[in-house]
Amino acid sequence: IAGITQAPTSQILAAGRRMTLRCTQDMRHNAMYWYRQDLGLGLRLIHYSNTAGTTGKGEVPDGYSVSRANTDDFPLTLASAVPSQTSVYFCASSDGTSGSEQFFGPGTRLTVL
Amino acid sequence: GQNIDQPTEMTATEGAIVQINCTYQTSGFNGLFWYQQHAGEAPTFLSYNVLDGLEEKGRFSSFLSRSKGYSYLLLKELQMKDSASYLCAVRDSNYQLIWGAGTKLIIKP
Numbered sequence: 001i002a003g004i005t006q007a008p009t010s011q012i013l014a015a016g017r018r019m020t021l022r023c024t025q026d027m028r029h030n031a032m033y034w035y036r037q038d039l040g041l042g043l044r045l046i047h048y049s050n051t052a053g054t055t056g057k058g059e060v061p062d063g064y065s066v067s068r069a070n071t072d073d074f075p076l077t078l079a080s081a082v083p084s085q086t087s088v089y090f091c092a093s094s095d096g097t098s099g100s101e102q103f104f105g106p107g108t109r110l111t112v113l
Numbered sequence: 114g115q116n117i118d119q120p121t122e123m124t125a126t127e128g129a130i131v132q133i134n135c136t137y138q139t140s141g142f143n144g145l146f147w148y149q150q151h152a153g154e155a156p157t158f159l160s161y162n163v164l165d166g167l168e169e170k171g172r173f174s175s176f177l178s179r180s181k182g183y184s185y186l187l188l189k190e191l192q193m194k195d196s197a198s199y200l201c202a203v204r205d206s207n208y209q210l211i212w213g214a215g216t217k218l219i220i221k222p
Contacts, residue, residue: 035212042117042200042212043156058209090155099144099163102210104155 003027006091006105013081013112021076021108023091029103031096032074034058034066036087037107043090049074050096081112115139117213119201124219125191133186133199133216141206147175147186148200150215156200159186188218196220 004025013019025032030051035043045058049068063085065077074093078085088109092102116138125131137145144163148156162168162177162184174187186199198215205211 040214042214043202043210044212045209048209099161101146101158101161104157106155 004091004093004103004105006089006108008108009106010109011111013078013110015081015083015112017081019078019081019110021078021089021091021110023074023076023105024072025074025091025093025103025105026072027093027095027103028071029093029095030071031094032068033092033094033102034064034074034076035090035092036060036085037090038087046076046089081110083112086110086112115205115211117201117203117211119199119213119216121214122217122219124221125188127191127193127220127222129191130187130189131191131218133188133201133218135184135186135201135213137182137184137201137203137211137213139203139205139211142179143204143206143208145175145177145184146202146204146210147173147184148202150198150200152197159199191220193220193222 007022033048034046047066049055052071091105094100094102118136147159150156160175167176172189177184200215201213202210
């Protein structure tokens, strides 16, 4: 693994189903983030984690949950998917220091029907 | 509320110079970032400004005025591969990034 990876690349999901988007980084970054990107809107933060074992809510957390059991992994779960959760989801990580850039995964394109 | 404004779309000619503006109103300021995002790909980091002034990095430069809540990204010697969206983001008082909707830059030969 080099950098940050996400799985699946894309997914079509029936409304009401549960879905977990996976994110793994090998840069030993402390901080990790989940964003959604919708046409015409900026990236919006769903949840974040400043370090393993801690998580926090972003701008649009409703309907999503996360966990951070270790440094490398930061899965995002949709407990019961709804069509408004159709979006492109990006996972990102940073070393958490002032001025540090965020590195992004390739994204997951999710369609909820 | 927090707000980042950028033009939705700009068009420029190959070889020319283009300036993409960003204005912001946020709860606190802990730096401003510019990212490039090609269609269907992830954003990639271009520049970071935390103090007023110009930061130059090759063909790309970024300027910041904290008193005016204003930044711009300057792209020189435009190449076709520069066709992409350019995202402005401000780190707020909670150290979270607030993102603009992005500026789609179209380069014409």
